[in-house]
Amino acid sequence: MTVTLGDPVVEELRRILGHDHVLTGKADRLNRTRVPAPFPVHRWAERMPDLIVMPGSTGEVAEVLRLAHAHRIPVVPRDGGTGLTDGAVPLRGGIVVDVKRLNQIKEIDLDNRTCTVGTGINALKLNEVLSRHGLLYPDDPASYPCSLVGGRIGTSGWSLIGSRYGHTRDLVLSFDHVLPTGRVIHVGDGIGRKITKSSSGYQLKHLFMGHQGTLGIATEATLKLFPKPEAEFSPFWAFDDYDSAYRTVGQLARAGVATFAGAVLFDEWKVAYLRRDDEAYIPQPASVKALVCAALYGYEDEVRAGGSRLMRIARSMGARYLGDEISQGDWAARHDRYATPLHGRTRSGQVVPMSWHCEDASINYTNLPAVRLAWHEIADRLRRASDVFDDWGMFAYTNGATGADYLTEIDIGIWEQRLDDAAWAAWVSAKRDLAAVALAHGGSISACHGSCREGEVDLVPEELGGGFDVMLAIKRALDPHNIMNPGKYLLDRAYPDQDGSP
Amino acid sequence: MPDPEKRFAEEWRDAAYNCFSSGHKFCREVCPVMQVTGNESWSPTAFHANVVAMEQGSLEVADVAADYVNCTGCGACELRCPNSLFTGDFYRFRTRTVDLVKGVRSLAVRQEVHQPAWRRWNELTAERTHEPVADGVSQERVRDWAQGLDLTVGGETILFVDCEAAFYRPSVPRSVACVLGLAGYGFGLMNEQWCCGGPAAEMGYEEQARRFAEHNLADWRASGVRRVLVLDPHDYITFTEDYPKYFGEAFDIEVVLVVELLAALIREGRLAPHVPVERTVTYHDPCRLNKRKGIWQEPREILRAIPGLTFHDVDRVSQWSYCSGAGGGLAVEKPELTAKISEMRMGKAAELGVDTLVTACPWAERPLTAAGEARSIGVVDLHELLAESLGVAP
Amino acid sequence: MSYRYRDEMTPPPPERASEVAVTRFEHVYEVDPALMTEHVTQQTFPNWDTLRLVRSRAGHLAWMHAHFADKVVSGEELLDDLDR
C-alpha cells in the first residue's frame, strides 16, 4: 500500500525541517529507492517513497517520527544507502528519513579514548580527523569509503579487521535513539555514554543494532577509539588446492597471535574470477587454485613477531608467499574489488555489466567445505540456465580471533538489465536455497548485511525459532502502528489485526 | 518519452549501467557538493541512475536539469570510482560523470530548459567573446594584461590566457610572461583570442562552445601557431579534451601546460629561484590538474625550489576530496554553494597553521580568497610566487 | 609533458598476456578487446588517461596503507629472518 501524503503533512514537515530539507521531486524519490543489491530494473518505481526528509538534529528526527506515528505514515531510515539486504528500500512508500546531514564530530575525548559523532558520518572521513590525534576508529567493512555510522548501527555490521578490534557492535558504545513513537532514549551498556561494560538492566544496545530501521533511528553515537597502529602486515599465499588453503587458514586463525586482525580464504572460483581482470593474478601460473591472506596490526615489534609466527605456520603447510608487492597491494585494495560491473561475462565470454550479489552467511570452520560445494552447485544451476547469472567465487573471512566461525561469502554477478520476472523468481528461490544450506550446517543466514531480502527472509523464523516470536512481541510493543520500515523481516506478522499494513 | 531523452539514454546506457550496477557510491565522500549538502539527488550515482530512469521512461530532462547544476566538474567521483581507479584502464571503459553532466546540461539547453544565471552568462560571453568575469570585458582589452611587457603577437608558440586571468587576475599572466622571458623561452600573444569555449560547454551551451573553438583554431592556423601554452587548468582541459573531440585528427596543435614547463625549466637549471619567500604555505591541488590529469608533482617541485618557504604539504590523494567549488559553472548559478565548498577547503588549510594557500588555478583564487579572509589566510598564485622568488615579480 | 593528438591516440601495440588479457604498457593489463564487442564497447582512451589511472591507483594504494598504519612490514624480510 502506498500512502499518498496530504498537503498538511508536507506543510508540517516543512515547518519542522525547513523548506530545503523536504524533498518531493520525482528524481529525489527515485534515487532514494536504490541500494546496490540487484533488483529488476523494470520494477524500480515500485519502491518509491512519497518524500524524503533530511533532518539536522535528533530533535527534528523525533518530531518527524511523532508526526508519522500520529498519522501512521511509514518511515524508512536511510544513511549511506549501501546496505545489501534492501534495508533502506521503502516497500510501502511513506517518508525516507535520510540522516546524512547528521555528520558532525561532536567530541573527541582523548582521555577516555572515545568520540561522539552524528550517525551520518563516514568512518574514513572520521579517521582522517582522528589520525591527527594518533587515533583510529577501526570499523573497516569493504564499504569503508561509503557506508555511514547509522547504517553500521542499523545493520550491526561486520569489519574486515574485526578479529583484532571487534565489529560494529563492539565499537559503538552507546547512541541516542529515536523510538517509533518519537521518544528519544539513550542506549548503551547501562545508560552511560562512554561505558564499555555494564550489567545494569537488560542489555538493550544489541537490540537497537541490526534491526534494519524497524525499531527507530540512531542519531548520535559514541565510539570506541584505538591508537592508530604503527605497523601493518598483510601476507598473501598461493596454494595448489583448496584443502591445503583451508587447513592453513584454520591454523593461522587458531594460532592465537594477539595482533591478528583477520584471515581470508579464497577458493578456486574466486581465483578464476581474479584472473579475469586483476593485475596481480593474470600472470599467476595455472597451478594456483586457492589463496589465503592474513592481516596484522599493532606496534612494529609485535607485528613482526606475530607475522613471523604466521609465516612459519604457512610455510610448514606448503603455502607459497606471493611476495610483498601483491600482498601489500591486494590488502590495500580490499575495499575496491567487489562490485565491478564489467567483471560480468556471458557464457561465451563477452563482457556485460553485472551487479554484485553477496551472500554472507556465518559458518563454523568445520562446515566451510560442505557449504562451499552446496553453494557453488546452486550458483551453477543458475548459470547453466541463463547468462543473467555468473559465479564470482567464494571468500571465507574469520569472524573472530579464535577461528570458530567465518563470514562465508559467495559472490554472484547478476545482469540486472536482463533480470526479467522469470529470472527474478529463479533468483529468489536460489536465495532461499542458499540460506537453507547455511542453516542446515548450523550457521546463520547473515554475518553482516542482515537477512531481510526476498527469499532468505522466509527462513528467518526457522533460524530464530522462539526468538522470532520475541522479535514480534518487541516490535509490536515499541511500534504499535508498524510505521518503522514496514514490510521488513516478516514483522507484519506482529499485527495480525492490521492486515500487516499500517 | 520524448525522443531526445531516448537517444541520450541510448548513448549513455552502458556508462549509466556501469554505475547503476555497482551502486556503492564510493564517490560520495569525495564529491565536494555531497560533502557540503548531503543531498543524494546531487550525487554522481544519482546523475547516472537518472539516465536509467530516462531509459525506463520515468524521467524527463526537465525533471532533473536543476539537479545537474550541482557539480563542479572536479572529477573526484569518476577517479575514485573503482570502475575507473581499479578497472578503467583494464577495460578501456571508465566512469565519466563529468562528460555525463555536461551531456545532460546540453540536452536541457537543446530543449530550452535553461538555468537563468547560466543563460545570461553565455549571452554576455557571446556578446563580448569573453566571459563577463569583471566590468569592462571586451575583445579590445583581452591583451591589456600585457601592457608594457613588450610582447609580440603571433609566432609558432603563443600564450593563451583565460578570461579570469586576463581580466580579473592580470598579475598571473604577467608573472608567467616575466618568468618565461627570464628563461629565454620565446612566445607570442594570440592574434585574436576568444574565450576557449570550455565554460559554455560545461554549462550546456555546446553550439556556442564549438563556435568559439572553431574561431580559436582557425586563428591559430591562420597565424602559423604550432604550440599553445596554457596557464589555466580549465583551458588545459578544454584544449586536450574538448577540442580533440570537436576536431579529431585535424587538431594538430601542441598543448603545453605552463606549470609543467616551468618545472622543467627549473630542473634544467634555466630558472633558479633565489629570493627567499618567508611564508608558511600549503598547496591547493587544482582539481583539473590533480584529479582530472594526474598532474600534482610539478607544482610541488616548483614550491620546493623556492627558498624561504615552509611548506606543509597535503598529499594528492587526500586532496581528491578538496575543491574550491569554482568549477563547472557552479559559481555562476549557485555562488552560495561555491562559497560553502571554498569555506570547507579553507578549513583544511587552517588546520595546518599556514598563512598562505598557494594554488595554480585562476578560477579557484576568487572564492578561496573570500573564504580565506575570515581566517586570515592569503591566497597566492604559484606562478606569481615563483616570479617573486626569481626576482621578476611584475 | 605536452599534449599532441596523434601521440595520445596511438596506443602501443598489444601483446597477449593470457587467454583473456593483453598488455600494451609495461605491467599494465587490458582486456582482450574481442571480449568487448557485443554488449559493451570500449571507449576512446587516450594514453594519458590510461597512465593517469595506473599512477592514481598506485597512489591510492599507498595512501590506504598510510591511512591505517604508519608503516608496512615486509613478508620477504620476515622470511629471510626465518631462514637465518
Ligand SMILES: Cc1cc2nc3c(=O)[nH]c(=O)nc-3n(C[C@H](O)[C@H](O)[C@H](O)COP(=O)(O)OP(=O)(O)OC[C@H]3O[C@@H](n4cnc5c(N)ncnc54)[C@H](O)[C@@H]3O)c2cc1C
Ligand atoms: C562494496 C560493498 C562492500 C560491503 N562490505 C561490507 C562489509 O565488509 N561488512 C559489512 O558489514 N557490510 C558490508 N557492506 C554492506 C553495507 O555497506 C553495510 O550493511 C553498511 O552497514 C550499511 O551502511 P549504510 O550507511 O550504507 O546504511 P543504509 O544502507 O542506508 O542502511 C542500512 C540499514 O540500516 C538502517 N538505518 C540506516 N540509518 C539508520 C539509523 N540512523 N538508525 C537506525 N537504522 C538505520 C536502514 O533502514 C537499513 O535497514 C558492503 C556493501 C558494499 C556496497
